[in-house]
Amino acid sequence: MGMGMSFMGGSGGLASQSLTVVMGALFDQFVEKDIKDFDDFHIAILDIFNTINMALPGKHYDAPQQKEIKVLYEQWTNNKIKEEDKKKIFTDFMNKNVNLSKVDQSMVITGAVAPPAAMVIKRSGQSLPHLTAMKAIPDVVFVPTATILALIVVKVSKRMLMKKVASS
Template sequence: MGMFMSFMGKGLPTTQLLSMLTGTLQKQFMEKDISDFEKFHMAILDIFETVNAALPGKHYNVPLPEEVQVCFEGWGKADESEKKKILIEFMKTKVNLSKLDDFTLIAGLATPPAAMAAKRAGESVPQLKLIKAIPDVIFVPSATVLALISAKLSRKMILGHVAS
């Protein structure tokens, strides 16, 4: 196995890939007509949407509007050569990885076995004849997604906010 992996090479250089990504996002950001805070904030949100949609797995939390406002004030006063530095510094300091809370993680792990047990118990009830027609491969993921959505919404309603 080790020999096979050594033949594959080192893969993509992460610093070059990161530099290409930041360069592309910075060019995309600078090409927009940004004259006020709303357009600046929309451009920042567009960057996060692009990155979170493109990268599988980990996602990044969007900074608070107050933090974006402070960055915009510094960015608006700077000349063209300083704008890139301000934007990069803002992204380095204010961007954080989103984290799952324990409740969501436990709900995601406990739901599939519970869904299978509920389906098996429901198949023996005469009033739930329809449940036999639903394949396990559709029922279990659907129940898991619904449980995760309800866990997220209940935490949002109780706490007022949840890391997304």
């Protein structure tokens, strides 16, 4: 299982040969796309990252930001670039931008705190007369559901906060 992860990084030997083979396959998949404008180009890049994340078990890789893809698109559509150089540009871009997705501290804390909090909420909610329907929900359904909802709320609120900070 660790072999798939070694394809995406490492230097020398089998890892670099494997990386060349993987990048060649990704490039071939990318070139086969019908790309007419930036939107098609952007979708093709995101499709490549989706392919990487679906093919490799375990950790996932973040797609690059739109501005980085825009710079690649401008290089790609430059008439002075030869077809042979496009593969090098693509490979350099992928090597630079294939980064592991990082879990932030707030997600870890929420994942650890949410299950006990869900149990406390369920137990206290069962004693309230207008929330007696909570008794019908089994703990094995309520706790994971509450945990997932808490993680979603943390992730969405963090993205909204980051958007607000970025727009300021």
